[in-house]
Structures are given as C-alpha cells and as structure tokens.
Amino acid sequence: MIGAALDLAGRVAARVAVLAAVAFLLVPLLVACLMSFDDRSFLGPFPPRDFSLRWYRAFLDNPAYTDGLFVSLQLGVIAAAIATAVGLAAALALADPRLPGREAMEAAFLSPKFIPTVVIGFSLLVFTARLGIYEPMTRLILGHVVITLPFTLRAVAASLIGVKRSQVEAAMSLGASEFRALWDVAVPAARSGIVAGAAMAFVLSFDEVAVSLFLSDAFTQTLPIALVAEMRANLNLTIAAVSTVFLAATVVLLVLLDRTIGIERLAGDVGARG
C-alpha cells in the first residue's frame, strides 16, 4: 500500500516537474510575444491593457533594425550555402573508411562546436586583419561558416550512413568516376541531411551574437547586434516586437522542414534508408 502510494506520488512529481520545465521554457516567450503588442509608449507592467502594432511600426521605421535584418538575411543565406557545400564535401570525404587521418580530421571539423564563440570571434578578428581582410561582410561570412560548419557536416554525415560503399563502387564499375559516383549515388541519399544542415546553419547564423560582435563594424551590423546596441541606447518594446518576428520566422522554418523532411531528421537522428 505504502509502496503503491509512493509510486503514485513519484509519478505525479515527475509530471509536475516536466510541466514546470515546459512552462519555464514557454512562458517567457509568451510574455515577450504579448508585450510586443502593448499599446503603451513605455515599458509598463505585464499584462498590457490595450493592443496595437506600434512597436512593429517602430521596428520597420528604424533603419538600424531594417539594415540589420537585411545584413542578417544576406549573411545567413551566404554562410549557410558555403557551410553546406563545404560540409557536404567534407562528409563525403570522411565517409570513406580508408581515408588516412580520418578521425583527426573529423575532430578538427567539429571543434568549433566546443570552442567558445568569443574565442572564435576574437581569433578571426586578429587572423583576418593579418590577412588584410577588413571588409566586414567577408569577415562575417568567414566567421559564420566556421561556426555553422560542424552542424552541416554532422547533418550530412548522418544521412550518408544509409549509403553503402558498394553502391558507390557499383556506380564506378558502371563507368562513373569516383566524384561522379558520389554525386549520383550519395548526394541524392543525403538530400534530407543537406536541407536540414542548410536550415540549421541559417538559423544559427541568424541568431549568432558573439562572433558577429567581433567581426562587424558600425556600418555593417547584423540584426542581433543592432538589437543589443539599441537595447543599450533606449530600452523599449521594439525589442519584444523583433523577438516575436524572430520567433515566428523560426517556427515557420521548423514547420516547413517538418512537412518536407521530418523533424527527427532535422534533429540529426537519421536512420538508414532502405
């Protein structure tokens, strides 16, 4: 009797804990979302009494934000494209078990995941200066490729697990060069990984603050950098509006990916394809 009661109590406690964790994750997002529609001109207490789109208009009227949005979009697309192409090439090369030094190379490719982004940002700032690269967009693209590459590589590599070496060799025996065989056999199988990797790279690049902070200048700022700068200068609810736009864009992207390739694949849990 006591054992059963304890069992029940344990299960109830576990459920409460899960609900609390979910609430902890979602409630702040909802608060920010609701505040962004507040009609008050000052940062008032929650909840708002009247609603309007005034902060969204403020967002669109502020050139610091709109320029930032444009820079971020451009940067995200270019960095994601480069990181995906490089990640694909690297994953294909690393998929060959006979490649000498394979594990060391894989570790090198994945290392940006574990190095603090502040360190990466500072290192790249010094490095690009030494190379004579001062154009902020080029610097930003470089930095964002470095931090998103581990994710595209992993996503593509996971989807290549289902490709058997014998399929690539079959294509070669039928007259395809090794590159051609990989292109015809491995790349189609990795399509979901490529899409997932590119999407993840774009989202990561769009969110990135630390590396961008080092590599941008006063005239070329990403949206998150512009947000931080504005927040310091005058704290108002435009930030809530921008956050909501950010959130909506991410949700839309995730739903689209789920519809096309499935969310499990996006998370990297890719099974073998038959």
Add this chain to the structure above:
Amino acid sequence: MTLEVQNLTRRFGRMLALDGASLDAGAGEVVALLGPSGCGKTTTLRIVAGFETADSGSVWLGGRDLSRLPPHGRDIGLVFQDYALFPHMTVADNIAYGLRRRGRDAAARAARVDAMLDLVRLSGLGARRPAQLSGGQQQRVAVARALAIEPQLLLLDEPLSNLDAKLRGALQAELRGILTRIGTTTLIVTHDQEEAMALADRIAIMSQGRVLQLGTAREVYERPACRFVAEFLGSALWLEGRVEPGGFVTARGTALACAPPSRIASRHGLLVRPEALRIGAAPEGWNALSAQVTGARYRGAVTLLDLLVDGAAPASIELERGTSPPPPGATLALAAAPADCILVPEDAGG
C-alpha cells in the same frame, strides 16, 4: 575475352591476403573462385575490378593490362553480394545508369533496358523501385545492370548467398541460363561449393591467398590436387599412411590397393569419398576396412552414420533406407573398390 590473373600478392598490415594467386578464364568461360572466408577470393575480385591494388602480379583482360586502369575504365560488370542497387532510381534507371555514363542516347538506352529486362525475365517492372522487388528480383536487376554495358568481363560476388535456400535452387538454374545465353567471360566468387559446381565451367579452389587447383567440378572433386581440396569439397574419408609398391599402408598397418599417384609428392594420404564405401565384407579384389560407430544423425531423407575408420579417421556415410543404425561402439566392416581409393598429396605443389 580471356582473363589472366598472374601471381597476385597483397599484404594488409601483417596479414598476407594474397600469396601468389593465379588463375585464368577462357573467352566465354565461367570460372568460380571457391574457398573458405578469408582465403583471399574477395581481395582477388576487388583487384580485378580495380577497387584494390595488388602489391605485385598482374591482371590481363583480352591481352590488355588492367593494372593501371581506374575501375570506371575497365569495362567490367560487377554484381555485388548486397546487389548495391541505387534506391532512389527506378529499375529501368538502375539498368540504364552505365549506358548514361557512356553517353548513349535515350532511344538506345530504352532499347537496351528492355532487352536486359527481357533477359532476366522482369519485363514490365522497369518503373518499380528496387525496394518494391523481392530479393530474387533485385538480384536479377543487379545482373541486368551489370550486363547492360556489354562488359568484357562479368564479376559476381557471392551472387546467391543473400537468398533463402528454396529460392536459391531456382535462381541457380536461371542464372546459369543467363550466363550461357550472353556468353560473357565470368568470374564468380563464392564460398558455396554447390553454387560453384552449378554455375561454373571450371572451379578455382583457393586457400590462404593461393589458388590450389583450377579444374572442372569433376576434376577437383575426383582428382583433388591436395588434402585441402579433397577435404574442402563434399565430405571425405582421409587416411594417413605411406605409399608402398602396389598400394598404400595406413598408419595402423592396413594395406590397401589403389592406383598410383597422379603427382609425386613427399607425403600422400588416401582419399575415399564416403559414397564409395559399402557396409559389409569386401568382395574379391576390394579393400577391407574396419570402423567403429560413434553415432547416428537422422536427417529426414537420409540417416547419417558417424564412423571412426581404421581407428583414427572420422567419416559419415548414408545409411540405406529402412535399416536401423547400429548402436554406438559397434564395429562394422567396410569395403571400397581400389578405383575409389585415390592417393592425394598432403600439400599443394609449387
């Protein structure tokens, strides 16, 4: 096209995978490379296909040295053990892949695909995906894809090992029919002797990186070149002893009449195939052997009697239908005709 494989050696780290393997196949001939796992047969196949390089030795196809050609320049059709069909392409696109790489136009490709589907009796299935086919059908698509490019040599890697036993028999006949009709020189790698005998004109028996014997199924079974070949194929009663004038004396001192050896070697053993052994007293001119019963195994169609012959050599013989097996420990008299007692060298020559 004739295939000549000469003296291949290949070392993987400390392991000597190939130790001077040689074999040949005449134009249109089907040769099976048969041996236990790890004997080097797959390495040989991969070297011929170009996916592996030999440390020394050479591969010639129709008088052309293949050693420096990449896999895609060799004109060799390859059927993989797992078929390696392209899952994202239809059956027709799989078969047409090699033709596409060769720049054939759409009409020529379509005609060839139809002819190949016809050859492997899969007409009408061109629009299917490989995953929608049975294992046997996938296997035939793999054969059709390899043959579509009109290769100078066809390589089959364990072609039927992924199929269940029932299907295997039917597909063996089917595959043999296809190979006869196309007349392409073919090398089959297999560990299954029944498959080798059913499909090949000649069989190369391989062990420890060397080809021990290359001959027809009858030659390798009835006149094995060494003990390994004798014991690897079918079942064998192997008696140790020495060659004497006019016959053979076992380690136990039993004198047996037999034909003189085909090859002079330092040591010989005597091979008797169990199906040549009779239970009962030896007729005039036959060899008599004594055996102890060690057990009996009921196998449905046959019952196998396990024996220890001449005190030392294990053998299993089929019991006649309707007879009950003698109890373990019983002593039996066995008889074998001298023509069925074959002197075989202990070690491979050369």
